[in-house]
Amino acid sequence: MPKQDQIDEIMQKIEDIRLFFKMSEEFTPFLSDLFQFLKDMLPLMYDANVSIVESANNLPTASSRINDVNQATEMATQEILDKLEFISAKLDGLTASLPQEKQGEIETIQTDVTDIIFALQFQDITAQKLEHANRILKAIYEKFITLFETAERMRTTSKVGEKVMNDIQEKSSTYERKLDREKLKQQFTDMVRSEGISQDDIDQYFKGNN
């Protein structure tokens, strides 16, 4: 005849099994939800992956083109300045040899030349804006690299991670997606745009300070 403690032990085992089944019953809906969520997420992840890889691949080229544009406009501006300085010097030389009534006309042309020289500030201003955009591109590229490294780590840490990454990679290679270029362009413009302050307002701050 079994002893009381053996009976208790058997009863405990039965209770454990009952609890296990009860727990499974509670977990089943959660697991179904989780699998449904993963199923819904995967297409979005394919989409995001294609877009990210595409964008990341284009970033170094875009950055290099910005540098090329800056160099080209700098050189062109220097050439224009050479010509303008030459014209200005010639006009100075002409002034002395012309009668008084003609000298006013030369002065007008000199003023125009000065205005053109000052308008060439656009080169420095646009170069600085482009450089700012370039810094943003470089920061985004570095973030992408970190993201890719994290994704690679995910592949090695669990079997599920490996499966998800493989699925994404496989689908991405054949998946095409249209980018909303206008929307991206607008977002980029907003990122680099800033509201300015007028010269009069600036002068007010410095008033009484000198």
Place this chain on the structure above:
Amino acid sequence: MSKKILFIDDSPTMRRIIGNTLNKIGFDDLIEAENGLDALQKMEGQSVDLILTDWNMPEMSGEEFVRVIRGEAAYKDIPVLMITTRGMKDDVMTALSLGVNGYVVKPFTPDVIKKKISELIK
């Protein structure tokens, strides 16, 4: 005029434009520098009456440069005119707190530069 003016900008275009303007308004004793560090080297042993500086520059920015010279007995009283593309109120406030004496946002006109220089060189 025998005043010596130092102007600092990393853009060769801007250095030419500012140099041209200063020449036209009668200043020909000019020192030009590509950034704050270059300016500090060129200032050594020189007596400068006015400094025009850009803000965003490699090696040493205009902000760092002003901070350095305002801490040096030999340079702390030299008037500084900041000429920059940075046109936000916070930037102007930062410049003011550093001890900058005038501030012009690019693009500027010859008249603005003339006016600012005449205010700062007395």
